[in-house]
Amino acid sequence: MKRHRSIGRSPALAVVLGLSGSLVAVPAAADGPRASQVRWGACPEDVVAEAAPTELRCATVPVPVDYADPGGARIDLMISRLASTNPEERRGTLMLNPGGPGGAGLAQAALLVARGLPADVLDSYDLIGMDTRGIGHSAPVTCGFTPDGPYTSNIPPYAADDTAVTEQAKTAEKVAEQCARQDRDGRLRHLTTANTARDLDRIRAELGEEKTSYLGYSYGTALGAAYASMFPERSDRIVLDSNIGDTHLDRDGLRRYALGMEQTFPDFAKWAAARHDSYGLGRTPAQVRATYLTLAERLDKAPVAGFDGSLLRQYTFGLLFKKLQYPKLAQQWQALADGDDTAARRMPSQSATAGEATSSIDNPLAVFAAVTCNDIKWPANVDTYRNGVAEDRTRYPLFGAATANITPCAFWPHTPAEPPVAVNDDGPRNVLLVQNLRDPATPHLGGRMLRQKFADRSRLLSVDDSGHGAYVLGDNPCALNTTTRYLVEGAMPGKDTLCRAG
Template structure:
C-alpha cells in the first residue's frame, strides 16, 4: 500500500518532545582519528541569544547525505563548543543531545551550565552541542506544517471510538503525502538514527579525538545507544538519561508513553489533593483522578474556549514532565472546571496565540516524523491501530487511546533502507543508564530494557522521583553525584543502584 505512494492548539506543542529494505546497509565505519579540522567562529545570532550569558563557538562539519553512496552530496552539520575550563584536567569531548528527534542542541552546553552542571565536568570536557542532520542550522527539512493545520503534535489525538481512528487515518495519510510533496531534494529518507550516529563519528574524527564521551536525554538515549553499538571502541563514557528502551522509537515505544503517564500521574494527584483548598480538584488522589476523567468527558462534548478533550489530555501529559509545571496544570484544570469561557480564553492566551508559531515548529515535527518512520517498519493496517486503541483505552485509561492511535508512519513513502541498529553488548563497560522511576514519556521500563540489551556493558541508575530528565535536570543528590563521579573519575557503579527520594 504505502510503497505505491512515491489559540488553544499551541498548548499541545509542549508534548513534541524516538525491516530490511532493498538497499544494502550502509557501513558503520566512519573516518578514523585525524588532526582537528573544524574552524571555530561566532555562533548564529539565535544561538548566541539562547546561550547568553554563556559564550559558545560554532563550526560546521561536512557529512555525506547517503553513507551507502560514497559519492553522494554533502551537507554541513553545525556544532557548538564550550571549551573545557581547565586544560590541565581535560579528558576529551562530551557530545550532547537534548532529545526529539528534532530538538536543536546548539545551545545545550550553555543550558546545562545554567542548570548547574558541576565544575568537574566542565574541567574534564569540551562540551559539544549540535543540530543533528535535518535540524535547525544543519540542512533543515520541513513538511510545511502550520498551527491551523490538522497536524500540530507528534502524539496522535485521543481516539474516543473506532470512528476516530478511521478519521485520523485520513489525516495521517495526508500528512505523509504532504511530507513527500515537500521533500524536493529527497533528503527526508536519509534522516535516520543510524545515519546520525555515523555523523557523530564524523564529528569525533573532525575534532581529532580517538574516542568521545556522550550525554543524551530522551530520544538522545536512542542515538547514544546506536553510537555505542556501532562504534563501541570509539565510545568513551556514555550516559543515557530517560531511556526510550532501544535505538529507535517504534509503535510499542510510543504506546509506552501511556504507561508513563499512568505511573507519573499519581504524583500530581497527590500534590493537587494536598492543595484542594486552593484548586478544588479533589481531597484525595483518587478524587483528583476522577476529576480528570470528568473534565475530559465534559470538554469532549462541549469544548471551553476551543479547549477539547484531546487538548486536555495532551496538555496534562506534557505538564507531567516536570514537577514545577504542576501549578500551571492545576490552574488550567480549575479554569476548565469553572466553565468560564472568558477566563479560559484569558488563561489560554498566556501560552500563545494562533499567529505565534515557534520558528522550529515545522522543522521539529518534520524531523521527528522522518527519523521515526525511516528507522523501523510501522504497521500499515488501520485495524491494527483500532485494536491497539481499544486495548490501551482499558489498560491505560488516562492516555492510551492517544498513543496507540495511528500515525503518518503507517503511510510513509519510504521503506527503511536498513534494519534498525541492534544494541551491541560486546564492548567496554561504559554505558550508564539514568532513569527516574516515574517518567511520562520514557517510563522506567525503557531503562530496564536497555539494561538487559547492553548486559554487562551497562549499569542502571534508578531514581525514586518523577519527571523527565534526571542528571542536572532533576534534584536528586544521589543521581547527580553518581553520574558526575562516572563522567569525571570513570567510576562506573559495580551494580545497579536505586537512588532514594532526595
C-alpha cells in the same frame, strides 16, 4: 570529587530510506584520529541569544547525505563548543543531545550550565552541542506543517471511539503525502538514527578525537545507544538519561507513553489533593483522577476556549514532565472545570510535549516524523491501530487512546533501507543508564529494557523521582553525584543502584 554547582528545577530540554536493500556498503567508521579539522567561529544570532550569558563557538562539519554513496551529495552539520574551563584537566569531548528526534541542540551546553552542570564536568570536557541532520542550522527539512493545520503534535489525538481512529487515519495519510511532496531534494528519507550515529563519528574524527563521551536525554538515549553499538571502540563514557528502551522509537515505544503517564499522574494527584483548598480538584488522589476523567469527557462534548478533551489530555501529559509545572496544570484544570473562557485562554493552547515547544512546529515535527518512520516499518493496517486504541483505552485510561492511535508512519512513502541498529553488548562496560522511577514519556521500563540489551556493558541508575530527565534536570543529589563521578572519574557503579528520594 571537586565542587558542584547547585541544581535548579527546570522544564525538560526540548521535549525511510527509500533505497532498496541494506546499507552493506556503508563504511564501518569515519577516519581515525587526526589533528582537528574544525574551524570555530561565531554562532548564529538565535543560538547566541538562547545561550546567553554563556558564550559558545560554532562550526560546520560536512557529511554525506547518503552514506551508501559517500562521494555523492553532502550537507553541513552545525556544531557548538563550550571549551573546558581547565585545559590541564580536560580529558576529551562530551557530545550532547537533547532528544526529539527534532530537538535543536546547539545551545544545550549553555542550558545545562544554567541548570547547574557540575564544574567538574566543565573542567573535564569540551561540551559539543549540535543540530543533528535535518534540524535547525543543519540542512533543515520541511513538511510544510503550520500551527493551524491538521498535524501539530508528534503524538496522535485521543481517539474516543473507532470513528475517531478512522478520521485520524485520513489525516495521517494526508500528512505522509504532504511530507513526500515537500521533499523535493530527496533528503527527508536519509534522516535515520543510524545515519545520525554515523554523523557523530564523523564529527568525532573531525575534532581529532580518538574517542568521544556522550550525554543524551529521551530520544537522545536511542541515538547514544546506536552510537555505542555501532562504534563501541570509539565510545568513551556514555550516559543515557530517560531511556526509550532501544535504538529507535517504534509503535510499542510510543504506546509506553501511556504507561508513563499512568505511573507519573499519581504524583500530581497527590500534590493537587494536598492543595484542594486552592484548586478544588479533589480532596484525595482518587478524586483528582476522577476530576480528570470527568473533565476530559465533558470537554469531548463541549470544549471551553478551544480546549476539547483531546487537548486537555495532551496538555496534562506535557505538564507532567516537570513538577515545577504542576501549578500551571492545576490552574488550567480549574479554569476549564469552571467553564471560564477568559482564564482558560490565558494558558498556552499547545501541549508542552518533548520536541514541540518551539517557535515553529514545522521543522521539529518533520524530523520527528521522518526519523521515527524511517527507522523501522510501522503497521499499515488501520485495524491494528483500532484494536490497539481499544486495548489501551482500557489498559491506560488517562492517555492510552492517544498514544496507540495511528500516525503518519502507517502511510510513509519510504521503506527502511536497513534494519534498526541492534544493541551491541560486546564492548566496554561504559554505558550508564539513568532513569526516574516515574517518567511520563519514558517510563522506568525503558531503562530496564536497555539494561537487559546492553547486558554487562551497562549499569542502571534508578532515581526515586517524578518527571522527564534526572541528571542535572532533576534535583536528586545521589543521581547528580553518581553520574558526575562516572563522567569525571570513570567510576561506574558496580551494580544497578537506586537513588532514594532526597
